[in-house]
Amino acid sequence: xxxxxxxxxxxxxxxxxxxxxxxxxxxxxxxxxxxxxxxxxxxxxxxxxxxxxxxxxxxxxxxxxxxxxxxxxxxxxxxxxxxxxxxxxxxxxxxxxxxxxxxxxxxxxxxxxxxxxxxxxxxxxxxxxxxxxxxxxxxxxxxxxxxxxxxxxxxxxxxxxxxxxxx
Amino acid sequence: xxxxxxxxxxxxxxxxxxxxxxxxxxxxxxxxxxxxxxxxxxxxxxxxxxxxxxxxxxxxxxxxxxxxxxxxxxxxxxxxxxxxxxxxxxxxxxxxxxxxxxxxxxxxxxxxxxxxxxxxxxxxxxxxxxxxxxxxxxxxxxxxxxxxxxxxxxxxxxxxxxxxxxx
DNA sequence: CACGCTATTGCAACTTGTTGCAGTAAGGAT
DNA sequence: ATCCTTACTGCAACAAGTTGCAATAGCGTG
Numbered sequence: 450x451x452x453x454x455x456x457x458x459x460x461x462x463x464x465x466x467x468x469x470x471x472x473x474x475x476x477x478x479x480x481x482x483x484x485x486x487x488x489x490x491x492x493x494x495x496x497x498x499x500x501x502x503x504x505x506x507x508x509x510x511x512x513x514x515x516x517x518x519x520x521x522x523x524x525x526x527x528x529x530x531x532x533x534x535x536x537x538x539x540x541x542x543x544x545x546x547x548x549x550x551x552x553x554x555x556x557x558x559x560x561x562x563x564x565x566x567x568x569x570x571x572x573x574x575x576x577x578x579x580x581x582x583x584x585x586x587x588x589x590x591x592x593x594x595x596x597x598x599x600x601x602x603x604x605x606x607x608x609x610x611x612x613x614x615x616x
Numbered sequence: 617x618x619x620x621x622x623x624x625x626x627x628x629x630x631x632x633x634x635x636x637x638x639x640x641x642x643x644x645x646x647x648x649x650x651x652x653x654x655x656x657x658x659x660x661x662x663x664x665x666x667x668x669x670x671x672x673x674x675x676x677x678x679x680x681x682x683x684x685x686x687x688x689x690x691x692x693x694x695x696x697x698x699x700x701x702x703x704x705x706x707x708x709x710x711x712x713x714x715x716x717x718x719x720x721x722x723x724x725x726x727x728x729x730x731x732x733x734x735x736x737x738x739x740x741x742x743x744x745x746x747x748x749x750x751x752x753x754x755x756x757x758x759x760x761x762x763x764x765x766x767x768x769x770x771x772x773x774x775x776x777x778x779x780x781x782x783x
Numbered sequence: 784c785a786c787g788c789t790a791t792t793g794c795a796a797c798t799t800g801t802t803g804c805a806g807t808a809a810g811g812a813t
Numbered sequence: 814a815t816c817c818t819t820a821c822t823g824c825a826a827c828a829a830g831t832t833g834c835a836a837t838a839g840c841g842t843g
Contacts, residue, residue, distance in 0.1 A: 490809045490820055512799060526823050531800065533821095551718040551830085552799070566762045575762070585752035586771075593742070594776025595733050604753075605768040609761025657790055657839045679829060693793050698830065700791090718800090719829070785843090792837070798830085807822070813815085 476558070477503045483540060497522045498533050502543065502557055508574060511545075511553040544600045548574075556600070564602030570611035577604065644670045644725070650707060664689045665700050669710065669724055675741060678712075678720040711767045715741075723767070731769030737778035744771065 480499055481491050501517045511531060518525040534555065537543050545555045549567055554574075556563075564577035579599045586597045606612075647666055648658050668684040678698060685692040701722065704710050712722045716734055721741075723730075731744040746766045753764045773779075 485810085488820085492809070492821065494822070510799090515799090524823090527800075528802080528824085529822055547714045547718040551714040551720060553718060566756070566760065566764075568762075569765070569768075575760070577756075581755075581759075582752070584755070585749070588748075588751070589733070589744075589771070589773075592748075593733065594779060595735075595742070595771075595773055596779040597733075597771045597773035598736070601736075601772045604756070604762075604764045606756075606762055606764035612761065612763040652840085655790085659791065659839070661792070677829090682829090691793090694830070695794085695832080696792055787842085788840095790837105790839075792835105794834090794836100795832100797832080799828100801828080802826090804824090805822105806824105807820105809820075810818100812817085 477542070480537075480540075480542065484536070487540070489536065494522075494525070494529050495533050495536075497525065498530055498537075502537070505557050508554050508556055510548070511555065514555065546601050546603050548603075549605060564599050564604065566608070567603055567605045568608035568611055569605050570607055573608045573610075575608065577602070644709070647704075647707075647709065651703070654707070656703065661689075661692070661696050662700050662703075664692065665697055665704075669704070672724050675721050675723055677715070678722065681722065713768050713770050715770075716772060731766050731771065733775070734770055734772045735775035735778055736772050737774055740775045740777075742775065744769070 477499055481496075484491050484495065497518050498514070500521065501514060505514075505517075511534065514534070515525065515527050515530045518530055534543065534545070538545060543555050543557055545553050546565065548554045549569060549572070563579060564582055566575040566577050567573070568575075582599055582602060586599065589595045589597055644666055648663075651658050651662065664685050665681065667688065668681060672681075672684075678701065681701070682692065682694050682697045685697055701710065701712070705712060710722050710724055712720050713732060715721045716736060716739075730746060731749055733742040733744050734740070735742075749766055749769060753766065756762045756764055
C-alpha cells in the first residue's frame with residue numbers, strides 16, 4: 450500500500466546520515482562546513498533556507514519556511530526546502546514535531562532539547578524543558594524500557610488561562 | 617493567511633457540541649440514538665462508518681477508514697468520512713492523535729483514556745495507560761496549570777527492543 | 784402525510800507534504 | 814582548467830486532509 454511507504458520515508462531516512470544529535474555547535478556560522486564535512490553539498494538553495502532559518506527564532510511551520518524562502522528567491526520549490534529541512538534536522542540544527550493538526554512545526558536551533566505544551570483552545574505553545582519531563586521519561590525507561598525523545602514530545606490540553614476560563 | 621484559518625478549523629469545531637468526553641457508554645449499540653439526541657442526524661453514510669469502526673479494534677488511520685467504507689459503499693467520499701469522524705470524536709466514541717509522520721491515527725472505543733509510545737525505529741505503538749502518566753500530568757497541572765489530555769498524548773522514542781539493539 | 788428547517792452530503796478546488804525521475808551542478812581528482 | 818562521480822534540484826503526479834458551496838435529505842411539526 451502506498452500509505453505505508455509514504456509513512457516510512459522519513460523514518461528510514463534517519464539512518465543514512467546517523468551520528469547527528471550529540472554534537473552541534475548551536476550556531477548557523479559553521480553550517481556550510483558542517484554540511485560539506487559530511488560529504489554533502491552546499492548549494493544556493495540551502496544557503497537561502499539557512500538564511501531564512503537564521504532570521505527565525507521560535508517555531509515555524511514547513512509552509513511558512515517555504516513562503517519565506519520564496520520571498521528571497523521566488524524560484525524556490527517546496528520539495529527542495531522539505532528535503533533540506535530533513536538534512537538540517539539530521540545535523541541537529543533543527544528538530545520538528547507536529548502541531549495539534551498534524552502540521553509540521555520546526556524548532557530552530559534547539560538550544561536545549563525540549564517538549565511542548567499545546568493548548569487546544571487558544572493554540573498557545575509553551576515549552577516544556579527536558580528537566581520538567583525527566584521524572585516521567587525516566588520512569589518510562591525504567592518500567593517499559595522505552596527511551597523517549599524529549600524534543601519530539603508534545604502534550605496537548607488546556608493552558609492555565611483556558612482551563613480556568615468559564616469555558 | 618490560509619494556513620492560519622486551516623489550522624483553526626478543527627479547534628473551533630470543538631466548541632459547538634461541547635459536553636462530550638465524560639459520559640459515553642463505550643459501545644456502538646446506542647450510537648444512532650446518541651447522535652439524534654444531540655439534534656444531529658443519522659444518515660446511511662454515518663451508519664456505514666460506524667459499521668466499519670465497530671469491526672475495527674485498535675488504531676486506524678483516516679485513509680484506511682475511508683478505504684474500508686468504500687469497500688462497503690463505493691460511493692463514499694472522504695470529506696464525509698472525515699467530517700463524521702469529527703462528530704464521533706465529540707461524542708467520545710473515538711479519539712485521534714497523530715502518528716510519527718503527522719498522519720491521523722484514530723483510536724476506536726477508547727475503553728480507558730490512554731496515550732501512546734511510538735517507536736521511531738520499528739514503528740511499534742504501545743499503549744500508555746493514564747495511570748502511567750498520572751504523576752507527570754499532575755505535576756504539569758500543579759506547576760504550570762496545564763491540564764493535559766491523556767488520550768492525545770504520544771511520546772516518540774525507541775522501544776525496548778530497538779533501544780537495546782546494536783543500532 | 785405533506786412541510787419546512789437545517790444538518791449533511793458530494794463536488795471541486797486547495798493545502799501541506801512526499802516521491803520518482805531525469806537533468807544539473809557541486810567539488811575532489813587529474 | 815577539465816573531468817567525473819553522484820549529491821542536489823525541479824518537475825510533475827500523488828497522498829492525506831480540509832473547506833466553501835449548492836443541492837439533498839433527516840426528522841420534528843402541523
